[in-house]
Amino acid sequence: xxxxxxxxxxxxxxxxxxxDIEATQEKWLKVWADLDPFKVVDxxxxxxxxxxxxxxxxxxxxxxxxxxxxxxxxxxxxxWFQQGYDVLHPVGWDSFGLPAENAAIKRGEHPATWxxxxxxxxxxxxxxxxxxxxxxTRLHTSDPEYYRWTQWLFLRLYDAxxxxxxxxxxxWCPNDQTVLANEQVVGGRCERCxxxxxxxELTQWYFKVTDFAQRLLDDMDxxxxxxxxxxxxMQRNWIxxxxxxxxxxxxxxxxxxxxxxxTRPDTLFGATFFVVAAxxxxxxxxxxxxxxxxxxxYLREVRRTTDVDRMSEGRHKTGVFLGVHATNPMTGSQMxxxxxxxxxxxxxxxxxxxxxxxxxxxxxxxxxxxxPIVRTVQPPESFEGEAFTGEGRAINSSNGDLDINGLTVAExxxxxxxxxxxxGTGRGTINFRLRDWLVSRQRFWGPPIPIVxxxxxxxxxxxxxELPVVLPDLKGADLAPKGVSPLASATxxxxxxxxxxxxxxxxxxxxxxxxxxxxxxxxxxxxPHDDTQAFDVEAVRRWCxxxxxxxxxxxxxxxxxxxxxxxxxxxxxxxxxxxxxFSRLMTQGEVRNQGKxxxxxxxxxxxxxxxxxxxxxxxxxxxMVFAGPPEEDIDWADLSPAGSLRFVQRAWxxxxxxxxxxxxxxDDGDVELRKITHRTIAEATQLIExxxxxxxxxxxxxxVNAARKAIDTGCGPGxxxxxxAAETVAIxxxxxxxxxxxxxxxxxxxxxxxxxxxxxxxxxxxxxxDVVTCVVQVQGKVRAKLDVSPDIDEPSLQGLALADPNVIxxxxxxxxxxxxxxxxxxxxxxxx
RNA sequence: GCCGGGUUGGCGGAAUCGGUAGACGCGAUGGUCUCAAACACCAUUGUUCGAAAGGACAUGUGGGUUCAAGUCCCACACCCGGCACCA
Numbered sequence: 001x002x003x004x005x006x007x008x009x010x011x012x013x014x015x016x017x018x019x020d021i022e023a024t025q026e027k028w029l030k031v032w033a034d035l036d037p038f039k040v041v042d043x044x045x046x047x048x049x050x051x052x053x054x055x056x057x058x059x060x061x062x063x064x065x066x067x068x069x070x071x072x073x074x075x076x077x078x079x080w081f082q083q084g085y086d087v088l089h090p091v092g093w094d095s096f097g098l099p100a101e102n103a104a105i106k107r108g109e110h111p112a113t114w115x116x117x118x119x120x121x122x123x124x125x126x127x128x129x130x131x132x133x134x135x136x137t138r139l140h141t142s143d144p145e146y147y148r149w150t151q152w153l154f155l156r157l158y159d160a161x162x163x164x165x166x167x168x169x170x171x172w173c174p175n176d177q178t179v180l181a182n183e184q185v186v187g188g189r190c191e192r193c194x195x196x197x198x199x200x201e202l203t204q205w206y207f208k209v210t211d212f213a214q215r216l217l218d219d220m221d222x223x224x225x226x227x228x229x230x231x232x233x234m235q236r237n238w239i240x241x242x243x244x245x246x247x248x249x250x251x252x253x254x255x256x257x258x259x260x261x262x263t264r265p266d267t268l269f270g271a272t273f274f275v276v277a278a279x280x281x282x283x284x285x286x287x288x289x290x291x292x293x294x295x296x297x298y299l300r301e302v303r304r305t306t307d308v309d310r311m312s313e314g315r316h317k318t319g320v321f322l323g324v325h326a327t328n329p330m331t332g333s334q335m336x337x338x339x340x341x342x343x344x345x346x347x348x349x350x351x352x353x354x355x356x357x358x359x360x361x362x363x364x365x366x367x368x369x370x371x372p373i374v375r376t377v378q379p380p381e382s383f384e385g386e387a388f389t390g391e392g393r394a395i396n397s398s399n400g401d402l403d404i405n406g407l408t409v410a411e412x413x414x415x416x417x418x419x420x421x422x423x424g425t426g427r428g429t430i431n432f433r434l435r436d437w438l439v440s441r442q443r444f445w446g447p448p449i450p451i452v453x454x455x456x457x458x459x460x461x462x463x464x465x466e467l468p469v470v471l472p473d474l475k476g477a478d479l480a481p482k483g484v485s486p487l488a489s490a491t492x493x494x495x496x497x498x499x500x501x502x503x504x505x506x507x508x509x510x511x512x513x514x515x516x517x518x519x520x521x522x523x524x525x526x527x528p529h530d531d532t533q534a535f536d537v538e539a540v541r542r543w544c545x546x547x548x549x550x551x552x553x554x555x556x557x558x559x560x561x562x563x564x565x566x567x568x569x570x571x572x573x574x575x576x577x578x579x580x581x582f583s584r585l586m587t588q589g590e591v592r593n594q595g596k597x598x599x600x601x602x603x604x605x606x607x608x609x610x611x612x613x614x615x616x617x618x619x620x621x622x623x624m625v626f627a628g629p630p631e632e633d634i635d636w637a638d639l640s641p642a643g644s645l646r647f648v649q650r651a652w653x654x655x656x657x658x659x660x661x662x663x664x665x666x667d668d669g670d671v672e673l674r675k676i677t678h679r680t681i682a683e684a685t686q687l688i689e690x691x692x693x694x695x696x697x698x699x700x701x702x703x704v705n706a707a708r709k710a711i712d713t714g715c716g717p718g719x720x721x722x723x724x725a726a727e728t729v730a731i732x733x734x735x736x737x738x739x740x741x742x743x744x745x746x747x748x749x750x751x752x753x754x755x756x757x758x759x760x761x762x763x764x765x766x767x768x769x770d771v772v773t774c775v776v777q778v779q780g781k782v783r784a785k786l787d788v789s790p791d792i793d794e795p796s797l798q799g800l801a802l803a804d805p806n807v808i809x810x811x812x813x814x815x816x817x818x819x820x821x822x823x824x825x826x827x828x829x830x831x832x
Numbered sequence: 833g834c835c836g837g838g839u840u841g842g843c844g845g846a847a848u849c850g851g852u853a854g855a856c857g858c859g860a861u862g863g864u865c866u867c868a869a870a871c872a873c874c875a876u877u878g879u880u881c882g883a884a885a886g887g888a889c890a891u892g893u894g895g896g897u898u899c900a901a902g903u904c905c906c907a908c909a910c911c912c913g914g915c916a917c918c919a
Contacts, residue, residue: 018872230913233836237915244919262919275919317917342917352919360833361917433918556914626857628845633912638844640858646872647857695846698856705856775852780900782852806886820899826851828899 021616054551058118073550082759090137090525108476141517147447148468149534172200177481206436240433247426261348266412269397270376271353278339280350288323363387446511454498454505549582589633618737619645655744662749669721682762778810801827
């Protein structure tokens with residue numbers, strides 16, 4: 001039995017009135033469905049605002065995490081509605097992806113069945129949760145009407161040279177039987193299923209994100225302050241810019257020199273050997289015939305090792321001599337060339353100059369293979385480590401032409417680069433950690449890549465007016481992973497005439513990463529049903545960039561980086577007049593339980609639907625919002641939905657106690673209560689702008705307490721100020737507890753919807769206090785409090801303070817040396 | 833290791849301009865109501881000394897600046913998150 005169903009019982013002399021939450025929810029849902037108060041207008045009559053929640057993946061019903069994000073985002077949306085903006089608050093589903101496919105295999109169904117059932121379930125839950133969506137915007141990325149335009153985007157990037165195919169060693173998830181983007185490999189494991197990722201040599205499609213590396217970095221300056229710092233930091237780390245030099249090393253038996261990237265060109269004199277990534281083509285190329293067998297054995301070993309093992313802590317260095325030598329351009333000395341797995345094939349040039357004196361990894365390798373170590377930076381006296389990577393003066397660094405001995409690291413770097421450039425053996429350069437975005441997937445439930453492979457014409461893009469390339473009708477076992485895309489088995493679908501020559505050709509059988517779908521969906525929302533174009537340039541100009549984006553921090557790198565890339569690419573192609581998609585970002589924390597993330601395996605899950613059934617939508621939303629600052633994790637075990645329910649009932653009771661008529665002007669109302677009301681309005685406005693929603697709730701609670709007191713023991717229920725307070729509570733509360741707010745609004749004699757009642761304006765005269773508390777300190781310790789007028793002058797305040805008996809006692813017989821007066825707030829007496 | 837963020841009552845958190853630390857809520861304790869319990873409502877609630885008046889101590893630790901520090905500066909400890917054989 002929950003509080004929802006408390007009936008007034010005759011045995012109680014005066015039972016507290018409570019309301020039937022379930023009936024109230026049902027009542028207003030019907031009314032709102034008719035009123036459709038959150039439908040976007042877009043007629044230019046009002047200023048526009050675009051609020052976007054990261055759209056959900058339809059993995060079942062909504063869970064606690066959804067409950068939190070959407071409640072938080074709705075505060076902002078509803079605040080904007082109250083302010084009279086024309087708000088775009090769309091809804092949709094990121095509905096392509098692996099779980100649907102895995103469910104379909106298990107059940108022998110089409111992935112669409114599971115997907116669209118879940119979407120319907122979530123849609124109904126959203127509706128009941130009272131989120132202020134404009135339902136007419138609804139889209140699903142798995143609809144052909146949507147993925148048609150995802151394919152269009154692919155083709156535009158292809159035309160611009162930003163989508164290309166290459167063969168390289170890629171991350172392979174043996175469990176999901178598909179390749180993964182770099183961003184989807186976490187700690188050497190598949191982000192989705194946790195399997196150890198291995199490498200495979202495959203020809204795959206990529207988007208050229210690296211072309212934008214510098215801009216992705218630079219444009220973050222404009223987001224500082226509007227995006228959380230840690231998100232910007234994560235992106236910066238991910239892009240990983242480093243400054244250094246390319247240096248060319250002649251290698252015996254080879255015409256072309258081998259170039260390496262180094263961030264420490266100043267240590268070039270200390271380079272005593274040379275290492276090539278074992279799995280880079282260069283290693284095989286350089287290998288001398290005599291070392292071929294040894295190299296082949298080693299490479300086989302490396303290929304077998306997963307990333308998890310490869311990166312494990314304290315693993316000793318391995319490698320194999322390739323039987324050739326490189327020449328150090330500074331010292332002329334011969335450096336043996338090794339293949340090793342501690343050098344990465346796809347970072348820099350896949351080859352390094354090894355400077356064991358200044359790099360611990362090189363030091364470890366040198367010790368393992370008994371190679372010479374030369375220090376080129378003087379460590380401090382006290383230094384006891386091995387490789388020295390700190391600041392110091394250059395040593396052992398001169399030849400006939402260049403002498404950098406005695407220079408600091410920075411000076412030595414620039415001198416060396418200048419020398420390399422002058423002699424044509426190297427140049428200063430910038431290198432990025434960021435790799436191109438691998439977008440091919442060997443799975444079914446995603447947008448087919450709109451390319452045809454023709455034996456004569458090569459890769460030919462599908463004409464834009466031939467889109468969408470619709471998925472063939474596969475289901476159940478047809479979808480089981482077999483290492484090649486399930487699309488390949490749809491033989492009729494694959495066969496297609498070449499768009500160029502008309503000859504027999506084959507469709508590309510891979511689908512796109514689902515992150516492609518979500519990299520542009522925010523552009524679709526202003527015109528979600530346009531069947532002539534992906535997005536309307538003019539509508540996007542009106543609405544975008546998104547004013548406020550809300551979602552989980554787990555997308556801090558992947559989705560946000562990809563969206564930023566796509567925005568910049570479309571900008572360069574002339575479609576967009578902005579370069580950053582999301583002007584402001586709020587990342588909400590995780591909902592946990594008893595200190596841990598909720599999960600089935602831990603058995604600590606809390607079901608959103610059950611909580612709502614028990615306490616009602618408003619109490620749950622309020623609990624989420626009141627729990628703490630939006631970006632902090634919240635722990636359900638620390639919270640009290642029962643307390644939230646108690647509060648909404650208390651607020652509701654207020655609306656029933658008001659006896660003045662609707663429309664009563666508050667002017668003659670009780671001034672003390674009016675002051676509290678208007679201070680609440682002023683503070684709430686500021687707090688919402690600062691995203692401190694939890695404090696807004698606290699302030700409304702205070703206002704409710706004040707109004708309660710006024711009714712019971714103050715000015716009484718008929719005072720106009722009580723009505724003003726109750727109406728203010730209803731409006732502010734409508735951002736968090738829409739059902740209670742609507743019910744209050746109705747009981748106060750108004751027509752729905754309270755959501756559009758209009759944000760109240762604080763009256764300045766009611767914000768000034770006529771009495772303030774002045775703190776009197778002696779030696780910085782509070783000894784007295786005085787009620788004074790806010791415009792009291794300093795001499796009188798000082799006089800009052802020094803006359804206070806507690807102050808006199810605290811001063812005692814000590815001489816007063818100084819009195820600091822900051823009227824009207826504080827007086828501090830310095831003695832002794 | 834590098835980068836970012838944090839550490840405030842029994843708990844979640846306020847105090848974002850250097851000026852009353854602990855708003856608001858949870859929990860707890862006492863009371864009202866009840867045969868009783870639950871619910872609800874009222875009161876108290878940082879620790880400590882004191883009968884009280886009043887005092888002392890308190891924002892991770894140690895220093896510093898200041899009339900005044902949770903807030904500013906320096907060092908340290910611990911926690912959380914990200915990146916990491918990235919040359």
